[in-house]
Amino acid sequence: MKNTFRSLTKFNYQIWALGSIVSNIGTWMQRIAQDWLVLSQLTNHSGTSVGIIMALQFGPPILLVSVAGKVVDKCDHRRLLIVTQIGLALTALCLGILVLTDLIVLWHVYLFAGLVGCISAFDSPARQTFVTELVGDKDLSNAVALNSILFNSAQLVGPAVSGILISIIGAGWVFLLNSLSFAAVIVSLVYMRQDELFKAKKQKNISGGFLSSLIYIRNKPELVTTFIMLFILGTYGLNFPVFISTVSITSFHGGAHLYGLLSSMMAIGSISGALFIAGKKIYNINILILSSIFFGVIGMITSMITNVVLFGILLGCLGALAQIFTTTTNSYVQLSTLPELRGRVMAIYMGIFLGCTPLGAPVVGWIADKYGPRWSLFFGAFSGCVASLVGYILQKKSIKKSVN
Numbered sequence: 001m002k003n004t005f006r007s008l009t010k011f012n013y014q015i016w017a018l019g020s021i022v023s024n025i026g027t028w029m030q031r032i033a034q035d036w037l038v039l040s041q042l043t044n045h046s047g048t049s050v051g052i053i054m055a056l057q058f059g060p061p062i063l064l065v066s067v068a069g070k071v072v073d074k075c076d077h078r079r080l081l082i083v084t085q086i087g088l089a090l091t092a093l094c095l096g097i098l099v100l101t102d103l104i105v106l107w108h109v110y111l112f113a114g115l116v117g118c119i120s121a122f123d124s125p126a127r128q129t130f131v132t133e134l135v136g137d138k139d140l141s142n143a144v145a146l147n148s149i150l151f152n153s154a155q156l157v158g159p160a161v162s163g164i165l166i167s168i169i170g171a172g173w174v175f176l177l178n179s180l181s182f183a184a185v186i187v188s189l190v191y192m193r194q195d196e197l198f199k200a201k202k203q204k205n206i207s208g209g210f211l212s213s214l215i216y217i218r219n220k221p222e223l224v225t226t227f228i229m230l231f232i233l234g235t236y237g238l239n240f241p242v243f244i245s246t247v248s249i250t251s252f253h254g255g256a257h258l259y260g261l262l263s264s265m266m267a268i269g270s271i272s273g274a275l276f277i278a279g280k281k282i283y284n285i286n287i288l289i290l291s292s293i294f295f296g297v298i299g300m301i302t303s304m305i306t307n308v309v310l311f312g313i314l315l316g317c318l319g320a321l322a323q324i325f326t327t328t329t330n331s332y333v334q335l336s337t338l339p340e341l342r343g344r345v346m347a348i349y350m351g352i353f354l355g356c357t358p359l360g361a362p363v364v365g366w367i368a369d370k371y372g373p374r375w376s377l378f379f380g381a382f383s384g385c386v387a388s389l390v391g392y393i394l395q396k397k398s399i400k401k402s403v404n
Contacts, residue, residue: 133199145277233292250372268319
């Protein structure tokens with residue numbers, strides 16, 4: 001257990017973790033409030049609209065990957081994060097004001113989702129690479145897993161709190177509370193001990209942006225396999241907001257409380273998966289293949305479950321498997337990349353991780369509207385089986401090529 005939480009022995013990571021948990025709770029509160037606002041007030045239970053919002057919010061990391069990666073590699077990560085956190089706080093503030101003044105319309109939500117996506121294109125890779133400065137390469141994999149625990153602990157608390165607050169004070173105040181939560185991260189960044197940060201010793205200054213990182217990735221077969229698997233599973237299988245929101249409303253005929261509860265059930269599983277992987281020091285393609293195939297099989301079974309309790313339990317299993325898969329990919333990519341290229345490579349990673357999920361969101365949202373949310377979940381889960389098969393084939397080819 002001590003090995004599982006070893007990153008928390010460092011002061012900078014301690015205050016970063018404290019700020020992150022507060023901010024992440026606020027972020028999850030807003031996600032639930034935003035989806036609920038769109039589904040129940042601005043549209044007639046439109047899964048397609050939720051999918052479009054996800055595409056606008058998470059799509060820009062793909063479009064801005066070449067610019068964002070180079071900026072992250074060139075800039076001071078701590079200062080860049082302060083700027084991006086202020087920007088995210090302002091978007092939540094403006095959205096909350098529009099809701100409270102009854103001026104909100106659907107295109108406003110689309111607009112701010114796009115702005116959040118643009119800011120996140122820089123914030124996300126900066127966050128990932130900054131973890132190395134907090135704990136060093138030695139404890140990087142552990143810190144990545146603990147970050148996942150913090151994020152999913154917030155997912156456990158945030159949706160449940162949001163469901164209650166939406167019923168009591170409305171979605172607008174939830175947006176305002178989220179804007180305030182960003183102050184926790186900003187304060188932690190300001191008060192960090194800069195002399196204790198682990199600044200990477202770059203061997204050389206590699207020029208170029210997107211092209212140089214693509215060439216680097218192309219020459220490392222294990223990274224190619226990892227990115228392809230992440231693309232397949234991420235595009236269709238990780239659209240949980242679409243799956244859970246549509247199933248809650250149309251299949252189980254529940255309200256905001258059920259939506260929040262099911263989201264929290266999945267978060268419990270995600271925390272369990274992160275705890276499992278945090279104590280491990282083995283990160284390889286085999287873990288990705290196994291976790292993705294189990295994700296696919298259990299997900300397809302979950303889509304057929306009609307009992308809400310059992311459905312929630314299996315959602316927890318899906319959360320655990322998804323967490324093992326994503327945490328392993330994050331650590332594996334960073335530890336397999338040179339420090340001088342890490343920002344650019346992680347920008348590509350985050351572009352896939354954050355950007356490709358919304359590419360599939362309109363598709364799974366359309367399937368939910370046309371054929372029902374259960375078929376949407378089945379389709380998303382099946383992508384896990386496809387990802388594992390592709391990973392297995394590419395790994396065999398890579399091994400065969402290295403032997404020859």
